[in-house]
Amino acid sequence: MPTITKLYTMKEVAEHNSDDDCWIVVDGKVYDVTSYLDDHPGGADVLISATGKDATEEFEDAGHSKDARNQMKDYCIGELDPTPPIPEMEVFRKDDPLSSFFTSKTAKVWAIPAAVTVLGVSIVAAIIYARKK
Numbered sequence: 001m002p003t004i005t006k007l008y009t010m011k012e013v014a015e016h017n018s019d020d021d022c023w024i025v026v027d028g029k030v031y032d033v034t035s036y037l038d039d040h041p042g043g044a045d046v047l048i049s050a051t052g053k054d055a056t057e058e059f060e061d062a063g064h065s066k067d068a069r070n071q072m073k074d075y076c077i078g079e080l081d082p083t084p085p086i087p088e089m090e091v092f093r094k095d096d097p098l099s100s101f102f103t104s105k106t107a108k109v110w111a112i113p114a115a116v117t118v119l120g121v122s123i124v125a126a127i128i129y130a131r132k133k
């Protein structure tokens with residue numbers, strides 16, 4: 001039967017960063033090491049300070065044994081979501097010079113009536129010119 005892997009974003013993982021709720025990321029996998037903090041031979045502090053980032057390098061630098069790597073499986077709760085975050089959408093900005101011009105008082109009082117007048121005069125002129133032909 002296929003297993004469903006739970007995916008977590010680094011932001012979610014980073015929220016678990018204390019001595020009563022501690023998650024770490026090693027090699028793309030997420031580990032809840034809360035219950036292991038007191039038993040970790042390298043100490044609890046080293047695990048707590050490894051939260052909120054990819055701790056693979058620190059884990060490897062500590063030269064963990066095969067036994068240590070086998071123990072990790074007991075604490076694995078999922079994987080880091082490899083999907084890049086969706087870029088922020090460009091939203092309408094009230095202070096955008098062009099859009100704020102069209103919503104401004106100046107545009108309502110002067111520019112829009114002026115544009116309508118110019119357009120009207122052009123249409124009338126075009127009609128007169130067409131009739132003269």
Ligand code: HEM
Pocket residue numbers: 024026031033040041042043046047050055058059062063064065066067068069071072075
């Ligand atoms: C689920 C994750 C982890 C497990 C199960 C684990 C397990 C162990 C074990 C069993 C040891 C004893 C030495 C050995 O057998 O290799 C150890 C030592 C150590 N671990 Fe971890 N560890 C984990 C994560 C980490 C992380 C993320 C770091 C670093 C940020 C780290 C840093 C250390 C250090 C500094 C030592 C002491 C090495 C020494 O004194 O020689 N460990 N760990």
